[in-house]
Amino acid sequence: MGKKRIKPTHMLILMSIILLFSSGSGCIRSFEEESYYNIRDMDIAADRAGTSFVDLNVTTYVEKYQGDTEKNTSLLLKVYSRESGLLEVQEEVKLGKLKKGETKSVSQSLSLPKTGGYDVRSVLFEEEIQKGSGEIKVYNLDFLPADAQDIGLEISEMDFRVRRVEDGKVLIESDIYLTNEGKKTSQDFRALVKVREMDAGLLADKVWIQTGEINPEATVIRSVNLTMPDQYNYAVEVLIWNNDTIVRRGEDYIQLHPEVEIKDKTATEAKKIQTSEFENVDEYEMVPEEEYAEEPTPGFSLLLSAVLLCSAAVLRRRFG
Template sequence: MRKLQTKSAQISFLKSLFLILSIIAFTFGSGCVKDFEEESYYNVRDMDISADRTGAAFVDLNVTTYIEKSQGDPAKNTSLLLKAYSQESGLLEAQKEIKLGMLKKGETKSVSQILTLPKTGGYDLHCVLFEESVQKSNGEIKVYNLDALPAEVQEIGLEIPEMDFRVKAVEGGRVLVENDIYLTNEGRETSKDFRMLVKVREMDAGLLADKVWTRTGEIKPEATVIQSVNLTMPDQYNYIVEVLIWNNDTIVERGEGYIRLSPVTETKNRNVTQAREIQTSEFENVVETGMIPEEEHTEEGESTPGFSLPLSAILLCSAAILRRRFA
């Protein structure tokens, strides 16, 4: 009787052991237990805001977020998502995400992000910290009355990337030069029609040879226009052409170009330089060339659909011969 009880106890123990081992194997196989991985904890310690650039209609906000990792596995990547909600409508106005990489335990990291927002009212700025795809922490800061920020006077959006010069006439030792000024609007809105002063100054003496007032015209965002002026100057001198854009009584943009009608070159003996004589009249160009509209431009050599004239004649003759034969 005792042997039966002992055998029954052994069988019960083996069943229990088998059940425990099965549970452990299933748990490890299903990934429910990780190799003693430490849970990660993050804190958004603080957020700072500054205005990097203030235009007439937009403002660039520099948002700096301070993130602290208190504990956790250092081998996981993190990212920070910054979102701006309008306080008036509650709608999402802009968002930007940045990859932070792996943070070490006990590390505090500052992250700066630029958000471009309409300069109206205020915004609620939310930051959300992710580890891989899991949200770990968040923060919030508010900004008010952006429309009260004064626009930076210098930020008109216009740049002068290029200038061209063309000789139109040479007479009595004086040269008439057409100056093409390229104006590009790098801003986010159509520019105003600014005053523009073009001056020609002799390079060595600094004497002013000519100056002309004109206007930039209104330029659409990311567009480039060409404004042309005529300048008169004495021949056989070198000049600096200065272009100044005025906003009321303030110079807000400038550009420079060079006209060398008497360039200086070095001779074989490098201690001696001499001026080259330029026959300016050889560069006279009075032919007016206009811009070709995109919608009217077609490539040269583009053929018109249909048969050519010789092929059409051959086909007509063949048809006549066949008609006589079978008539």
């Protein structure tokens, strides 16, 4: 008895039935392997500790241990207060596409109030799908010592005005702009303002002042008078002291005898400055307290005279 041959039409029907059955049973699946990630580790360090805030650097190690396809990934860093549970800050960084077996380290910087502790959480996303997370805790930031030179104050600018020129000497009023870039009111620091001739390095004058307490994000002006010989060039330096340590420096220049390039730019020559032409005297100057006693007050004298005349009239009427 011979073998029966399957007709092509029957073969096509049979293959269609097999394909339909296999699809329903899950035998045929996508050849795209799903991606899996792991937050292997997290490190945290204090880059800078101020009096009221701290700059933290958080490093997250991301590993892709499964998945052939490469899709864009991102890491979202979220920081929660351990006391209130509220979200303090969050920052996102793009990682790009990771290959299977690749481990990538990601560093993120953030600034936080130096109070209590925080829960720092890294959340990994592939496209819009969360793929993993890791967490690290920070405790007792308020006990972290502040950097010795971090006072929150910056010397942002200086202005100079000629107040008087006399006998070859110049009296210059120096306005010093102090800005509090910290997050709380600054302390009252001592500051030394000194003026030094630029070529010889000789000190012409120096004055101590107090910075005063300055509110956060505020700028104040502290003024000092400096006396120096005319027709020299000077460097004005401001040194802010915290006890016995210089914690901030600022410098600017007064050129009363500057050098300028001549036309062919092959040499320089000194330019004579008529310092007296810049003399700036306020219309109403403060009078020293000791001078008030020497000058009579017209209004008070007239009043006193009127009182004496009235008293004399009363006495004459009573005893006349």
